[in-house]
Structures are given as structure tokens and as C-alpha cells.
Amino acid sequence: MTRYTAVTDSDLREMLATIGVGSVEELFADVPGGSRLKRPLDLPPGKSEQEVYEQLRALAARNVSSEDELSFLGAGMYDHYVPALVEAITTRSEFLTPYTPYQPEVSQGNLQAMFEYQTAICELTGLPVANASVYDGPSALASAGYLAKLHNGRSRFVVSRGVHPHAREALRTTSAGWGTTIDEIDLHNGLTDARALAEAMGDDVCAVFVAQPNFLGAVEDLDELVAPIKQSGAVAVVSCDPIALGILRTPGESGFDVAVGEGQPLGNRLDFGGPSFGFFAAREEYLRRMPGRIAGETRDADGRRGFVLTLQTREQHIRREKATHNICTAQALNALSAMLHLSWLGQQGLVELCELLVQRTAYAREQLAAIPGVTLVHQQPVVREFAIRVDAPVERVLERCAAEGVNPGYALNRDYPELGEGLLVAVTERRSRADIDRLAEVLSVAVAAERAPAEVA
Amino acid sequence: MPGVMATAADGLSRAPLQDEGVRTIYEKSQPGRRAFVAPPIDVPVRPLDELLPARLRRIEPARLPEVSEPEIVRHYVRLSKRNFDLDSGFYPLGSCTMKHNPRLHERIAALPGNARLHPLQDPRRAQGALELMWRLQAALSEIAGLPHVSLHPSAGSHGELAGVLLTRAYHEDRGEERTRILTPDTAHGTNPATVAMAGYEVVKVGTNEYGGVDVEDLRAKADQRTACLMLTNPNTLGLFDPRIEEIAEIVHGVGATLYYDGANLNAIMGKSRPGDMGFDIVHFNLHKSFTQPHGGGGPGAGPIAVSSEIEPYLPRPQVVRRCAGADGQEPFFDLDDDRPRSIGRLRGFQGNYGVFVRSYAYILSLGADGLQSASETAVLNANYLMARLTEVAGDYLPPAYERTCMHEFVLSGGSMRRQLGIRTLDLAKRLLDFGFHPPTVYFPLLVDEALLIEPTETESKETLDAFAEAIASILREAGEDPEIARGAPYTTPVRRLDEASAAKRPVLRQPRATPLGA
Numbered sequence: 001m002t003r004y005t006a007v008t009d010s011d012l013r014e015m016l017a018t019i020g021v022g023s024v025e026e027l028f029a030d031v032p033g034g035s036r037l038k039r040p041l042d043l044p045p046g047k048s049e050q051e052v053y054e055q056l057r058a059l060a061a062r063n064v065s066s067e068d069e070l071s072f073l074g075a076g077m078y079d080h081y082v083p084a085l086v087e088a089i090t091t092r093s094e095f096l097t098p099y100t101p102y103q104p105e106v107s108q109g110n111l112q113a114m115f116e117y118q119t120a121i122c123e124l125t126g127l128p129v130a131n132a133s134v135y136d137g138p139s140a141l142a143s144a145g146y147l148a149k150l151h152n153g154r155s156r157f158v159v160s161r162g163v164h165p166h167a168r169e170a171l172r173t174t175s176a177g178w179g180t181t182i183d184e185i186d187l188h189n190g191l192t193d194a195r196a197l198a199e200a201m202g203d204d205v206c207a208v209f210v211a212q213p214n215f216l217g218a219v220e221d222l223d224e225l226v227a228p229i230k231q232s233g234a235v236a237v238v239s240c241d242p243i244a245l246g247i248l249r250t251p252g253e254s255g256f257d258v259a260v261g262e263g264q265p266l267g268n269r270l271d272f273g274g275p276s277f278g279f280f281a282a283r284e285e286y287l288r289r290m291p292g293r294i295a296g297e298t299r300d301a302d303g304r305r306g307f308v309l310t311l312q313t314r315e316q317h318i319r320r321e322k323a324t325h326n327i328c329t330a331q332a333l334n335a336l337s338a339m340l341h342l343s344w345l346g347q348q349g350l351v352e353l354c355e356l357l358v359q360r361t362a363y364a365r366e367q368l369a370a371i372p373g374v375t376l377v378h379q380q381p382v383v384r385e386f387a388i389r390v391d392a393p394v395e396r397v398l399e400r401c402a403a404e405g406v407n408p409g410y411a412l413n414r415d416y417p418e419l420g421e422g423l424l425v426a427v428t429e430r431r432s433r434a435d436i437d438r439l440a441e442v443l444s445v446a447v448a449a450e451r452a453p454a455e456v457a
Numbered sequence: 458m459p460g461v462m463a464t465a466a467d468g469l470s471r472a473p474l475q476d477e478g479v480r481t482i483y484e485k486s487q488p489g490r491r492a493f494v495a496p497p498i499d500v501p502v503r504p505l506d507e508l509l510p511a512r513l514r515r516i517e518p519a520r521l522p523e524v525s526e527p528e529i530v531r532h533y534v535r536l537s538k539r540n541f542d543l544d545s546g547f548y549p550l551g552s553c554t555m556k557h558n559p560r561l562h563e564r565i566a567a568l569p570g571n572a573r574l575h576p577l578q579d580p581r582r583a584q585g586a587l588e589l590m591w592r593l594q595a596a597l598s599e600i601a602g603l604p605h606v607s608l609h610p611s612a613g614s615h616g617e618l619a620g621v622l623l624t625r626a627y628h629e630d631r632g633e634e635r636t637r638i639l640t641p642d643t644a645h646g647t648n649p650a651t652v653a654m655a656g657y658e659v660v661k662v663g664t665n666e667y668g669g670v671d672v673e674d675l676r677a678k679a680d681q682r683t684a685c686l687m688l689t690n691p692n693t694l695g696l697f698d699p700r701i702e703e704i705a706e707i708v709h710g711v712g713a714t715l716y717y718d719g720a721n722l723n724a725i726m727g728k729s730r731p732g733d734m735g736f737d738i739v740h741f742n743l744h745k746s747f748t749q750p751h752g753g754g755g756p757g758a759g760p761i762a763v764s765s766e767i768e769p770y771l772p773r774p775q776v777v778r779r780c781a782g783a784d785g786q787e788p789f790f791d792l793d794d795d796r797p798r799s800i801g802r803l804r805g806f807q808g809n810y811g812v813f814v815r816s817y818a819y820i821l822s823l824g825a826d827g828l829q830s831a832s833e834t835a836v837l838n839a840n841y842l843m844a845r846l847t848e849v850a851g852d853y854l855p856p857a858y859e860r861t862c863m864h865e866f867v868l869s870g871g872s873m874r875r876q877l878g879i880r881t882l883d884l885a886k887r888l889l890d891f892g893f894h895p896p897t898v899y900f901p902l903l904v905d906e907a908l909l910i911e912p913t914e915t916e917s918k919e920t921l922d923a924f925a926e927a928i929a930s931i932l933r934e935a936g937e938d939p940e941i942a943r944g945a946p947y948t949t950p951v952r953r954l955d956e957a958s959a960a961k962r963p964v965l966r967q968p969r970a971t972p973l974g975a
Binding site (some may be wrong): 002003004005006007011012014015016018019020021024026027028029030031032034035036037040041042043044045046047049052053055056057058059060061062063064065066067068071073075076077079083085087088089090091092093094095096097098099100101102103104105106107108109110112113115116118119120122123124126127128129130132133135136137138139142146164166167169170172173174176177178179219221223245246247248249250252253262269270271272273274275277283284287293294295296297298299300301302304305306307308310311312313315316317318319320321322323325326327328329330331332333334336339340342343344345346347348349350351352353355356358359360362363381383398402407410429432433434436 | 479481482483486490491492493495496498499500501502503505508509510512513514515516518519520521522523524526529530532533534535536537538539540541542543544545548550553555556557558559561563564565566567568569570571572573574575576577578579582583584585586588589596599600602611612613614615617618622625626645646647649650651652653654655656657659696697698699701702725726727728729730733734735742744750751752753754755756757758772800801802803804805806807808809810811812814817818820821822823824825826827828829830831833834836837838840841843844845848860861863885886889894895897900914915916917918944946949950951952953954955956958959960963964965966967969972973974
């Protein structure tokens with residue numbers, strides 16, 4: 001008996017007698033000899049709750065979290081303030097511990113929350129249908145590729161280099177067996193090169209993927225980008241930052257077909273990269289090819305309002321190899337966190353938050369651009385993230401800042417070597433003016449020190 | 458039992474919640490209400506048009522709810538009470554391994570060093586997280602009996618996709634083009650769906666009279682076109698296939714890989730290892746055997762374990778240990794992106810770390826003995842419940858296969874339907890009135906009126922007895938009046954829902970006056 005089981009010795013005797021065997025070992029008689037493990041697993045013996053807590057607390061203490069330093073890291077996940085009620089609600093047993101709502105009569109809370117969440121995603125993206133979540137942003141983008149492939153069967157994807165590098169790679173990996181190729185469109189002055197995009201179009205293009213704002217923080221002109229995509233008949237997909245959608249023209253308004261994105265900024269912790277969730281919204285013509293769970297409203301036998309998982313003939317447990325996706329377990333609890341955060345922000349609050357981000361980010365951009373040896377990678381409008389270039393090896397600059405307890409952002413040189421010593425800086429509402437001033441001061445000293453090593457020598 | 462309303466259900470009384478609960482948060486919205494107070498704009502304010510031209514901005518705000526904080530909390534607490542959950546009652550959902558979710562894990566995952574750790578933090582400043590991941594990889598490798606592990610995939614089906622893409626890369630690297638993947642007719646729906654999504658053709662393999670793979674059918678269908686056989690063992694009938702070693706030989710004989718769907722791993726931890734059975738690629742469902750709470754449909758995680766032949770193709774990044782303590786040096790844990798033969802990423806960052814924390818805590822708590830004992834107890838509980846149900850309900854609900862089961866078992870409701878006039882669905886719905894979550898129903902497909910029952914190791918004998926009694930009561934009741942079960946449930950927040958009209962005329966979000974996506 002372990003601390004999570006309840007079979008006593010006397011239970012065991014009774015249970016074996018009822019089954020009609022002499023020992024537990026007999027129950028494993030079907031396992032052939034060669035497949036039996038004839039020794040204990042090579043793992044340490046079990047530990048008490050207290051010991052496990054202490055050991056893992058010590059490990060966690062070795063990480064430098066956003067609590068321990070002044071961090072401007074973003075690049076796909078952001079240190080927004082998550083209101084206390086998110087944790088209070090999502091740790092309730094009733095939300096934390098049920099399975100996927102296969103029995104709607106006892107899952108109304110979960111199903112109604114999905115319905116409310118789907119509404120919020122539709123409102124943010126300006127598109128009429130949304131699912132109940134997929135794994136994360138990059139896998140959502142790859143799933144949009146599969147939807148497009150099922151929709152028009154064409155053979156070529158066109159992807160802006162403004163799309164998150166992880167999402168571009170996830171699309172490449174996931175599509176390995178589809179017989180499709182991928183063309184990438186360069187950025188020009190921080191934006192997707194609209195002319196190159198138009199030239200890349202043709203009647204073999206299955207889908208086009210752009211990001212809003214793009215990976216360098218720049219706000220794209222979606223209306224301009226969508227025109228040639230529409231003309232070619234390809235599926236227009238945009239990967240969006242859901243917070244920025246509070247202020248930006250929506251994918252729906254701009255004429256995009258599918259909007260996906262990383263949901264973490266909505267009510268989810270950083271968690272070293274997951275679990276978070278991906279959102280997925282589309283025009284109605286794509287509804288029956290959408291991946292994942294979708295909640296819908298209906299009535300019960302007494303005529304009362306209720307909610308169910310619907311359009312399940314798209315799904316693997318019904319349609320097997322004819323399903324529109326293989327996804328089963330998704331990210332329901334993370335989507336609930338998003339819904340709670342959005343309810344807390346509210347209609348006006350999200351706009352105010354976005355305006356605050358725009359103002360603070362503009363201030364930060366101005367302060368950093370004024371540092372000798374720092375230039376802006378682009379001058380395009382941004383919401384809460386921007387790219388700079390430092391006139392020194394960026395890794396060494398980051399190391400000097402780290403020694404001062406400041407993390408200025410994400411080095412771009414690996415993903416975008418063409419930008420030189422690039423750095424992506426994100427400003428959430430948790431970073432005050434004083435924090436930004438501190439960043440400017442520390443970065444300024446670090447760049448100065450790394451710019452002129454010869455003088456020191 | 459006096460009448461249909463008196464039942465064992467607890468926590469599901471609908472009356473006081475009925476009116477409030479069914480209004481959505483949008484319907485509770487009133488202009489001007491709010492919960493959020495924005496921090497002050499502490500920087501010089503510039504005209505918004507200058508920073509973000511109007512043509513790039515949305516025309517009207519997203520119609521989010523306008524509600525006060527107390528209303529939000531009350532709304533979602535009330536919604537929560539319209540859910541059944543594992544912490545409240547027995548949840549014998551077959552193939553889902555609804556075992557206890559220790560609260561310790563939530564406490565550890567919420568520590569700021571875990572919860573507020575940015576995924577792009579420099580590995581030198583994320584050593585605790587990377588070490589935890591490395592140790593989890595090592596533990597899973599030992600449990601699977603395969604030398605290499607990637608924690609990358611987000612859930613079981615994502616692990617399956619990774620596994621099939623690994624197979625593709627492995628064959629392509631050898632200049633082989635293979636087009637077909639074999640799956641048994643008992644397979645989880647995700648298996649054939651994954652095969653199709655990865656660009657292969659699905660070929661079904663039959664099941665023999667003992668519930669195992671029809672080996673002759675397999676032999677006939679496995680050939681040079683075959684890339685892989687995807688198998689669950691014990692399978693979805695809850696039966697361990699005693700011919701597994703022969704199956705592996707056939708599959709390897711034609712140069713295909715053998716894939717292990719780890720959804721049923723809870724039966725065999727510390728008893729038998731997929732690697733020792735001959736599997737090349739294994740996925741784990743950390744939200745099943747390793748206690749990540751299901752969250753009403755996720756999150757989960759689907760790490761994969763592979764053989765040395767498959768290792769070069771593993772997704773990236775991979776967590777590695779460098780300078781492993783040699784010369785008195787501290788070990789250094791790193792993310793290795795430099796993997797030229799990797800299939801690449803399937804998602805962002807390095808996987809569902811928060812899930813890894815919980816699963817690693819579980820493995821530490823149980824240790825070698827505890828994991829083995831968990832599987833033994835899971836199998837004991839399943840066999841005990843099968844025996845009890847055979848005793849009290851065997852005439853109507855016989856086991857689909859008269860064999861020792863592993864961690865789960867299948868009953869057939871065919872006789873019940875013919876003799877009592879109620880279907881498996883009716884039985885399942887009536888169980889809700891008794892305060893139990895029903896088993897998985899109508900799966901596996903090859904069993905008539907199937908009930909797939911998985912009690913897990915964390916349930917007591919008393920709970921199993923009470924469940925068997927409830928089933929017996931429902932069958933007795935149906936013998937007297939089958940209409941009761943046909944009309945069930947009665948005590949739940951809503952009764953049976955009209956799924957057909959939900960699909961025919963989909964209402965998938967709150968209606969609004971002006972259309973979206975015009």
C-alpha cells in the first residue's frame with residue numbers, strides 16, 4: 001500500500017478470493033517471460049510528501065524567475081499580471097479534476113465555460129467560430145495548415161519570416177507527410193515584404209501565414225497583405241497576440257480566414273513554456289474542418305438550456321482516420337484561465353491595458369534608442385514589444401545585464417542572423433517607468449563596456 | 458428506493474443554482490461594471506494616433522463581459538458546481554486513468570521558480586528546471602525500457618504524431634518509402650487519425666477470439682510497404698497480448714517500427730516494459746498514469762521514449778547533461794538545438810513543463826516500489842470489480858472476454874439490451890443519479906453495447922463494492938420498469954441534452970447584434 005492507495009492486507013485477501021486467484025502475480029500471467037521485468041525499476045525508493053516538497057523546492061530555487069530579476073523577456077510568452085481569482089477558480093476540484101466532458105449532464109460548468117471562452121475568442125479575432133483550444137500557438141498554426149490542406153488540397157505554403165520561428169518549424173515538422181513545400185517571405189523594414197508576398201502567390205498556394213504583431217513586434221498592415229492571398233484562393237492565416245487584439249484591427253475585419261495564436265498572455269503562467277493553450281478561430285466555411293472540441297448550446301429533455309460538445313463527427317473518437325485532426329486532450333483548464341482573465345479585464349479594461357502597453361513600450365523604445373550603440377531594427381508601430389540592435393556582441397551585453405539583475409530580452413542573432421546583434425524587448429504592465437529607466441541605465445553601461453574592449457586592454 | 462428522485466447523488470442538487478447557472482457571463486454584463494483597475498500611465502503620454510495609426514486599430518472594442526469581481530467569482534464558482542469531478546466521486550472512465558491527483562503537485566508547480574520561469578531564460582539560470590526535466594527523462598526511460606526520451610509532445614495524440622513522424626524520418630534516412638501503417642480494430646481513435654495526419658494509409662488488423670492481435674492477419678498485411686504497427690498493450694479491451702514478442706518479430710521482420718500507445722501504461726509500471734516487449738517508440742500520457750489533473754480536457758503531456766536507432770530524429774530541443782560531474786565539475790544541464798537529423802519542433806519552447814513538475818513529483822513520491830505497487834493495485838482493483846460485477850450482473854453484463862484483465866475491462870451490454878430493454882447509454886445515464894461517473898461507453902467498437910471500466914489503484918474496496926451495488930440496483934430497477942433508466946438522469950443540473958439539434962443548428966457562441974467576420 002502506498003499513500004495514494006487503500007488496499008489493506010485483509011482487503012487484499014478478500015479481493016483475491018473473490019477473483020479466485022492466490023496472488024496478485026497470477027494476474028500478470030499473460031505477460032510472457034521475455035517481457036517481464038525481473039528486477040525492481042532502477043529508481044530511488046519513494047519519499048514522504050515533505051521530502052518531495054523540500055527536494056523540488058530546492059530545485060525550483062535554482063531557477064531565476066521573473067520574480068527574481070527585472071525581466072523584459074517576451075518572444076512568445078509574456079509576464080503579464082494574472083489576477084488572483086484565476087488561481088482560486090482553476091484550482092477548484094470541480095474544474096481541476098474532471099475529464100473531457102463526455103457526459104454533458106454532469107459537465108455543464110465546463111461546457112458553459114468553453115462556450116463563453118469561444119465567444120471571447122470570436123470577439124477578439126473578429127471571426128465567427130472558434131474551438132475550445134488546441135495545444136499552443138505554434139501547434140495551432142501547424143493545425144491551420146492541416147485545415148487548409150484538407151480544404152483545398154494544394155501543395156505550397158507561404159510563410160512570412162515574421163511568424164514565430166517555433167511556429168514556422170512546427171508547420172515544417174507537422175507537414176512532413178503532406179507532400180507540401182514551404183516558401184518563406186523575408187521581412188523588409190520590420191514588416192512582411194508585401195511585394196515579395198504578392199509575387200509568391202499562385203494557384204498552387206494552399207495557405208499563407210503571417211503574424212500580428214510579427215516576431216519583431218511590428219504591427220503588420222493585414223488589409224494590404226490579404227489582398228493577393230484572396231486573389232489566389234489560398235487560405236489566409238494569421239497568428240495573433242491575443243492581448244494586442246484588444247486594440248488592433250481584427251483578422252476578421254481585415255478579411256483573414258483563420259486566426260490562431262499562443263494563448264499564454266491571457267491568464268496563464270509562464271511555466272517555463274507550458275502548459276498554455278492555442279486558440280483557433282475561423283470563418284464559418286471552415287467550421288466542419290476545425291480541429292478539436294467545440295461546445296454548443298442546446299436544450300435538455302425538460303426544455304432547459306444546456307451545453308454539449310458538438311460537431312463531433314470531425315473528431316478522432318468518432319471518425320478515426322477520416323477525422324479532421326488527431327487531437328484529443330487539449331488545454332481546457334488553460335482556456336478557462338484565459339476566460340477568467342478576460343472577464344476580469346472586461347470590455348473597457350482590455351482597451352485600457354493595451355493603451356498602457358502602447359505608451360510604456362513607446363517610452364521604453366525611446367529610452368533605449370537614445371543609448372549610444374543602440375539602434376532600432378525598425379520604426380514600425382508596435383504594441384508591447386520591439387527590436388533593437390546593439391553595437392556589441394549581444395550575448396556579452398546580456399551577461400553584463402544579468403549580473404545587475406536585469407534581463408533585457410531575447411537575443412535575435414540565432415533566429416535572425418541578418419539583423420546582426422538584435423535584441424527583442426517586451427514591456428508588460430508589470431514593468432513600470434522606473435523599471436524601464438533601470439533597464440536603460442544597465443543596458444547603457446553594458447553596451448558601453450562591450451563596445452570598447454580595446455580601451456580596457 | 459422510493460421513486461426515481463431519491464438517489465445517492467451528492468453535490469449535484471440542481472434546484473438552488475438553476476436560474477443563475479444557465480445565464481452566461483455575457484448575459485450578466487452591465488455597461489460600466491468592471492473588476493480591473495489599470496496601473497497608472499506613468500510615462501509621458503503621446504497621442505495614440507501617432508504611435509498606432511487608426512487604420513491599424515480595431516473599430517470597436519471586443520465585447521467582453523462587463524462584470525464586477527464578486528460577480529465573476531460567483532459566476533464561475535456556480536458553474537463549477539455543475540461539474541462532476543474526480544475529487545467528488547468515482548470516475549471509472551476506461552482508457553482515461555482517473556487516479557487521484559495529489560495536491561502536493563499543485564503546490565510545487567506554483568512555486569515562483571517554476572510558475573514564473575520564462576521559457577527563454579538562459580539555461581545557466583534555469584538549471585533547476587532543466588535538471589528536473591533531465592531526471593524525468595531518465596525515469597521515464599527506465600519505466601519504458603528504452604534508452605532515450607523526449608518530453609516535447611503536448612499530449613498523447615501529439616506524442617503519436619511525433620512517433621509516426623520519427624518513423625517516417627527513420628525510413629527516409631534509409632532511402633525507404635513506406636506508405637502504410639497498421640492499427641488494430643481495437644485501437645484508440647487517435648491512432649488512425651494520427652496515421653492519416655502524418656500522410657500514411659491506415660490498414661486495419663483484426664482481433665482474435667481471445668481479444669489479442671490476429672497474428673495471421675498481421676502476417677498477411679505486414680510487408681515492405683508497412684512503416685509501423687501502432688499497438689496498445691494491454692489493449693483497449695484491457696487485455697495483455699501474450700503473443701507480443703511474436704508480433705514484434707513479424708513487424709521488425711519487414712523493417713517496420715513498433716509503436717506503443719502508452720494510454721494503458723498504468724497496468725504495467727515496474728512489471729513489464731514496452732522496450733523489453735520489442736517496442737521502438739512509446740508515448741506516455743502524463744495526464745493518465747502520472748497524475749497530471751485532466752482539467753476538464755487538458756492540459757496533458759505526451760513524452761516519447763525511443764530506441765537508439767530512432768534517437769537521432771527526436772524532436773528538438775533535447776534536454777542534455779553536459780560535463781556530468783567529471784573532474785569535480787558541477788553537472789550542467791542544457792537545451793540541445795543542434796540536432797541535424799531531428800524531425801524538428803512540433804510546438805513552442807520545451808514542452809509542458811508544469812506537467813513535468815507534477816509527474817516528476819509523483820515518481821519521486823512513489824519510487825520504484827510505489828510505481829510497481831500502483832500498477833499491481835490497478836490490476837487487482839480491475840479484476841476485483843470485474844469479478845464483483847460478474848457476480849451481481851453477469852447475466853446482463855458479461856465480460857466481453859472471459860480472461861484475467863489488466864487495469865481495465867470491457868463488459869458487453871448486449872444481453873441487458875435484449876432482456877431488460879435498456880441500452881448501455883441508459884445504464885450510464887442512470888449511474889449519474891447514483892453519484893458515479895459512468896465508464897467509457899460504446900468503445901471499443903467491436904464489442905456490442907460496450908462498457909470500458911477502469912477503476913485505477915487509488916479507489917478503495919468499499920468504493921468498488923458500492924459501484925457494483927449501484928449497477929445491480931439499476932439492473933433490478935430496469936427489470937421492473939425500464940423507463941426509469943431510459944429517462945435518466947433526473948438529479949443532475951440538466952437532463953439528457955439534444956445533441957442532434959446542437960449539431961444541426963450550431964450555436965457556438967453568444968449571439969451579437971452585428972455579425973463577425975463580415
